[in-house]
Amino acid sequence: MSPDRPAPSAAPPRSLHLPAGTAAHGPYTVDIDPGRAGWTYSALRVLTLGPGETHAFDSGEGEWVVLPLAGACSVRVDGEILELRGRASVFDGVTDFAYVPRDAHAQIASGAGGRFALAGAKCERRLPARYGPAPEVPVETRGSGDRARRVRNFASADAFACDRLIAVEVVTPGGNWSSYPPHKHDEHRPGAESVLEEIYYYEIAGPGALAYQRISPSRPGGADLLAEVRDGDAVLVPDGWHGPSxxxxxxxxxxxxxxxxxxxxxxWKICFHPDHTEGYA
Structure with a gap:
């Protein structure tokens, strides 16, 4: 097997679709670490804090971005206090964020309470703790018509320095398709495709609303999923063509x-599905 393609896990995840609540662990409403996902690098936690509450964590072998989903917080790390103004909800535009390096002790505190994502990746280098200002987050529109969506590249490979972590937000208007054409990143082909484990975490505007996520196999026995997803759900993409959302x-x-x-x-190097060449990823 190529060293650039991770070996299959001996204990694969029970399901690629993790409905809200099923990935809860300890203080987190979502806690996807590499061991629970059955892979090596990508991780995601979602933390809810009440007014005046705090939460401390050790970053361990991972680098983390603390991203407000709803509310404001402060992040104390490496002797600094990074104040995050946050936002009312994920549909209210970009937010500032904080980078927590590996081998650090951090504390998140929120005066009014809120929900906060911790996007993480196992890494090797220890970079400085940093504040990511909202005005510096690149925002782009991809696609057009019923394939248009807004991408907030707060921790994309080009926008913010991390060791291994890549993280972005996507907002798709009601009725539209995104993650389209279907694409994959499960082979190492220099300049053309990179191997990346991926997590999708969803929030949907409106009570009882839903969306759909497709993953189709890129090789025999690969990931295969058609899921109805709802607010707070997550989906794991270990390999395969993913999209549309x-x-x-x-x-x-x-x-x-x-x-x-x-x-x-x-x-972030991707390959488009040869049977779906219209539109933009």
Missing amino acids: IAQPGHDLYYLNVMAGPGPERE
């Missing part, structure tokens, strides 16, 4: 993508 008409769809892999370069 389909938003219910009238209900905007948000997802947080967390990616990391073994490649020598931190890069």
Whole structure:
């Protein structure tokens, strides 16, 4: 087996689709670490804090970005206090964020309470703790018409320095398709495709709203999923063609993508499905 493709786990995840509540662990409403996912690098936690509450954690072998989903917080790390103004919800635009390096002790505190994502990746280098200002987050529109969506590249490979972590937010208007055409990143092909494990975490505007996520196999025995996803769900993408992500008409769809892999370069290189060549990824 190529050293650039991770070996299959001896204990694969029970399901690629993790409905809200099923990935809860300890203080986290979502806690996906590499061991629970059955892979090596990518991780995601979602933390809810009440007014005045705090939460401390050790970063261990991973680097983490603390990203407010709803509310504001402060992050104390490496002797600094990084104040995050946050936002009312994920549909209210970009937010500032904090980078927590590996081998650090951090504390998150929230005066009014809120929900906070911790996007993480197992890594080798220890980079400085840093504040990511909201005005410096690159935002782009991908696709057009019923394939248009907004991508917030807060920790993309080009926008913010991490060792292995790549993370972006995508907001898809109700009725639109995103993650389209279907694409994959499960082979190391220099300049063309990079190996990345990926997590999707979803929030959907409106009570009872839903969306759909497709993953189709890129090789025999590969990932295969068609899931109805709802607010707070997560999906694991260990390999395979992923997309489309389909938003219910009238209900905007948000997802947080967390990616990391073994490649020598931190890069997002993808391959489009040959049977779906229209549109933009």
